[in-house]
Amino acid sequence: MSVMATSTNFSEKTEGRDRRFIGGVVEGFYGRPWTMEQRTELFKREQKWDLNTYLYAPKDDYKHRMYWRDLYSPEEAVQLIALISAARQHNIDFIYAISPGLDITFSNPKEVAALKRKLDQVRDFGCCSFSLLFDDIEADMCPADKQAFSSFAHAQVAITNEVYQHLREPETFLFCPTDYCAAFCTPNVSQSSYLRTVGDTLLPGIDVLWTGPKVVSHKISVESIEEVSSILKRAPVIWDNIHANDYDPQRIFMGPYKDRPTELIPKLRGVLTNPNCEFYPNFVAIHTLATWCKASPDAAARDVEMGDEEQDPCYSPHKALMLALTDWLEEFMCTDQPTACLKKESSEEEPMQTDLGEHSYVPGPGENPLYTAEPLTLDDLKLLSDLFYLPYEYGSTAKTMLHELNWLKSHSQAAAVDTDQTAEWRSRARQFDDMCEAVVRMFNRLSNAPNRRILYDLYNYICDIKSGVHLAQAYVKSLGGLGKPSAQLMGADPEPWGFRGGLSGEFQRMLPGHGNRDLFKHPPKTAVYCIRPYCPEDKMDIQRIFTNMQQERRIKVGSMTDAPLISDLLSTGEIPPSPQCALVLEDDMGPCGYMLALMDAKAAAASVQKDTRDRVFEDFPSLITGQVLPRVTDPSPAKRMIAQLLSTIRSCGSKGVFCELRHSDRRMLDFYTKSSSFQPLKMDGLPPDVIAMGTGL
Ligand code: GDL
Numbered sequence: 001m002s003v004m005a006t007s008t009n010f011s012e013k014t015e016g017r018d019r020r021f022i023g024g025v026v027e028g029f030y031g032r033p034w035t036m037e038q039r040t041e042l043f044k045r046e047q048k049w050d051l052n053t054y055l056y057a058p059k060d061d062y063k064h065r066m067y068w069r070d071l072y073s074p075e076e077a078v079q080l081i082a083l084i085s086a087a088r089q090h091n092i093d094f095i096y097a098i099s100p101g102l103d104i105t106f107s108n109p110k111e112v113a114a115l116k117r118k119l120d121q122v123r124d125f126g127c128c129s130f131s132l133l134f135d136d137i138e139a140d141m142c143p144a145d146k147q148a149f150s151s152f153a154h155a156q157v158a159i160t161n162e163v164y165q166h167l168r169e170p171e172t173f174l175f176c177p178t179d180y181c182a183a184f185c186t187p188n189v190s191q192s193s194y195l196r197t198v199g200d201t202l203l204p205g206i207d208v209l210w211t212g213p214k215v216v217s218h219k220i221s222v223e224s225i226e227e228v229s230s231i232l233k234r235a236p237v238i239w240d241n242i243h244a245n246d247y248d249p250q251r252i253f254m255g256p257y258k259d260r261p262t263e264l265i266p267k268l269r270g271v272l273t274n275p276n277c278e279f280y281p282n283f284v285a286i287h288t289l290a291t292w293c294k295a296s297p298d299a300a301a302r303d304v305e306m307g308d309e310e311q312d313p314c315y316s317p318h319k320a321l322m323l324a325l326t327d328w329l330e331e332f333m334c335t336d337q338p339t340a341c342l343k344k345e346s347s348e349e350e351p352m353q354t355d356l357g358e359h360s361y362v363p364g365p366g367e368n369p370l371y372t373a374e375p376l377t378l379d380d381l382k383l384l385s386d387l388f389y390l391p392y393e394y395g396s397t398a399k400t401m402l403h404e405l406n407w408l409k410s411h412s413q414a415a416a417v418d419t420d421q422t423a424e425w426r427s428r429a430r431q432f433d434d435m436c437e438a439v440v441r442m443f444n445r446l447s448n449a450p451n452r453r454i455l456y457d458l459y460n461y462i463c464d465i466k467s468g469v470h471l472a473q474a475y476v477k478s479l480g481g482l483g484k485p486s487a488q489l490m491g492a493d494p495e496p497w498g499f500r501g502g503l504s505g506e507f508q509r510m511l512p513g514h515g516n517r518d519l520f521k522h523p524p525k526t527a528v529y530c531i532r533p534y535c536p537e538d539k540m541d542i543q544r545i546f547t548n549m550q551q552e553r554r555i556k557v558g559s560m561t562d563a564p565l566i567s568d569l570l571s572t573g574e575i576p577p578s579p580q581c582a583l584v585l586e587d588d589m590g591p592c593g594y595m596l597a598l599m600d601a602k603a604a605a606a607s608v609q610k611d612t613r614d615r616v617f618e619d620f621p622s623l624i625t626g627q628v629l630p631r632v633t634d635p636s637p638a639k640r641m642i643a644q645l646l647s648t649i650r651s652c653g654s655k656g657v658f659c660e661l662r663h664s665d666r667r668m669l670d671f672y673t674k675s676s677s678f679q680p681l682k683m684d685g686l687p688p689d690v691i692a693m694g695t696g697l
Contacts, residue, residue: 064098133175175208566623575598
């Protein structure tokens with residue numbers, strides 16, 4: 001690593017020598033720990049990518065946390081000694097961490113002695129770097145400790161300082177506070193008495209771990225690090241949970257290290273990533289962190305990427321990702337199966353051939369040809385990363401798919417009645433289908449990739465996304481009338497993969513605002529509307545909507561002229577709308593709006609004692625009227641109905657359309673005044689609170 005920590009404000013221990021930037025991995029997640037073989041593989045990779053540290057802290061390893069007092073057995077000792085020695089061979093600093101916080105009594109000298117004994121044992125295995133972790137524990141002290149220490153921070157610092165000195169002040173010694181992110185600090189970072197005590201009393205040679213603003217921090221800003229460094233009196237080591245997935249069994253993160261400006265590097269003591277529980281899919285997480293660590297802000301070669309949301313002149317997440325995926329693709333091609341040896345065909349386009357060595361079977365004439373697997377491509381890996389990107393962000397293809405599905409869903413009804421929209425809807429539905437097919441192809445090629453270890457780590461996730469995408473694909477087909485109706489798709493008696501997520505999924509769906517959060521920047525509208533032709537059975541519903549809206553206006557305005565308008569007679573059903581000129585809007589609660597038109601309004605004018613010689617009827621012979629209930633907050637269904645009726649009236653040969661609007665009908669007034677085509681008209685004999693607006697066709 002070429003980067004040096006330049007935290008000169010906090011240089012008590014470091015005076016006169018530059019300490020190297022700590023860059024690497026913390027195995028600090030809950031769940032099944034990695035195997036010794038995987039850890040050794042990790043050291044090789046870290047060395048290759050210029051990372052230098054591994055922090056051993058597997059939460060569910062018995063002797064790291066729950067039975068922290070227990071010494072390692074001879075068999076375990078052999079394994080740990082081998083591991084520590086493997087780290088040394090690869091120039092990796094092996095930091096042994098212990099988490100005694102679940103049940104330690106800080107004030108009991110026997111407990112302190114047990115801690116020292118355990119760490120002495122690990123030191124005897126050849127380990128030189130240590131860490132005490134106090135994350136995820138109860139902040140309450142037992143009565144004995146309350147008597148001995150003025151605060152929890154004092155208790156933790158006292159034991160940490162004592163152990164540090166007992167181990168003769170190791171070069172690397174890390175402390176993880178209980179308040180390890182800004183969200184945990186009371187009342188905030190700069191006023192936290194816990195952090196102040198740590199900053200003031202922890203010996204200066206001990207470094208402090210910090211996860212950023214939150215446990216899983218979306219972004220980590222320079223200012224936030226300056227703030228915490230000031231109270232801790234040292235630059236923190238970031239324990240980065242950006243790729244951790246131990247909190248959600250449906251997610252895994254294969255997007256690039258991101259949203260940490262490289263300006264942070266000189267302000268930090270180091271960064272350790274606590275990645276996905278599955279070892280092999282961490283290739284991208286660790287590779288891109290290594291690229292980030294190498295991006296010194298002083299680097300001569302700037303790596304600006306236009307279009308990046310926040311441009312970092314030294315690091316492009318997209319480029320770092322592509323570098324990582326290119327290397328990863330090679331690894332996918334390496335078989336870990338002793339029997340099957342896979343060689344590349346001469347042409348890149350050609351499928352990979354599986355050759356079973358000596359016992360290879362060659363099908364005879366008329367027999368089944370051997371199964372051949374298509375090779376995995378870089379595009380497949382890019383898609384994989386896009387679908388399983390980062391905790392607060394989906395990759396570009398995933399975002400597009402969500403956006404398109406949302407559009408297709410909300411425009412299917414309008415496309416069904418508006419021929420202009422049908423073509424666009426069909427074309428976007430085809431593109432969506434292609435994207436779904438690409439996911440299926442990626443799944444197939446991944447499942448056939450020679451490296452089975454990586455596949456097995458990914459399998460549940462890619463299977464899950466394939467099923468999710470399949471459901472969406474079938475749904476879009478049903479919207480377009482090409483598949484089963486959607487009610488049948490989800491209802492009836494589906495197979496268990498038709499209702500996903502188990503009990504936890506059920507709970508989530510019952511909670512408000514589940515799912516989307518800020519991952520999907522334009523959350524889909526939950527209301528689905530249907531615009532359909534009017535039928536005689538709708539008469540009562542339309543009358544009800546009309547009177548509801550009239551009463552509502554009366555309540556708001558107080559008094560209203562009751563002189564009937566032609567529009568009123570249309571809405572109450574006293575005058576029937578012209579054929580093909582009536583639409584009903586429905587949501588899941590039933591009819592919620594309508595739009596009606598009369599081709600020839602002049603004939604109806606007499607019914608309301610209106611002068612039929614009015615010039616308006618010459619330029620605007622047709623009339624349109626409608627209402628939408630207030631529960632329809634989205635203006636687009638009303639706009640769609642108006643557009644549809646105007647197009648029908650035009651195609652029947654009318655020159656123009658007018659509407660009559662009461663001043664108190666703010667909603668409808670708004671629709672027409674905002675529409676650039678409708679203009680106010682001068683019409684004789686209108687009641688004082690009514691205006692007419694018209695548009696030529
Ligand atoms: C945590 C735990 C960590 C876990 C992570 C993500 C720290 C310091 N501790 O709070 O073990 O993997 O969240 O769930 O981050």
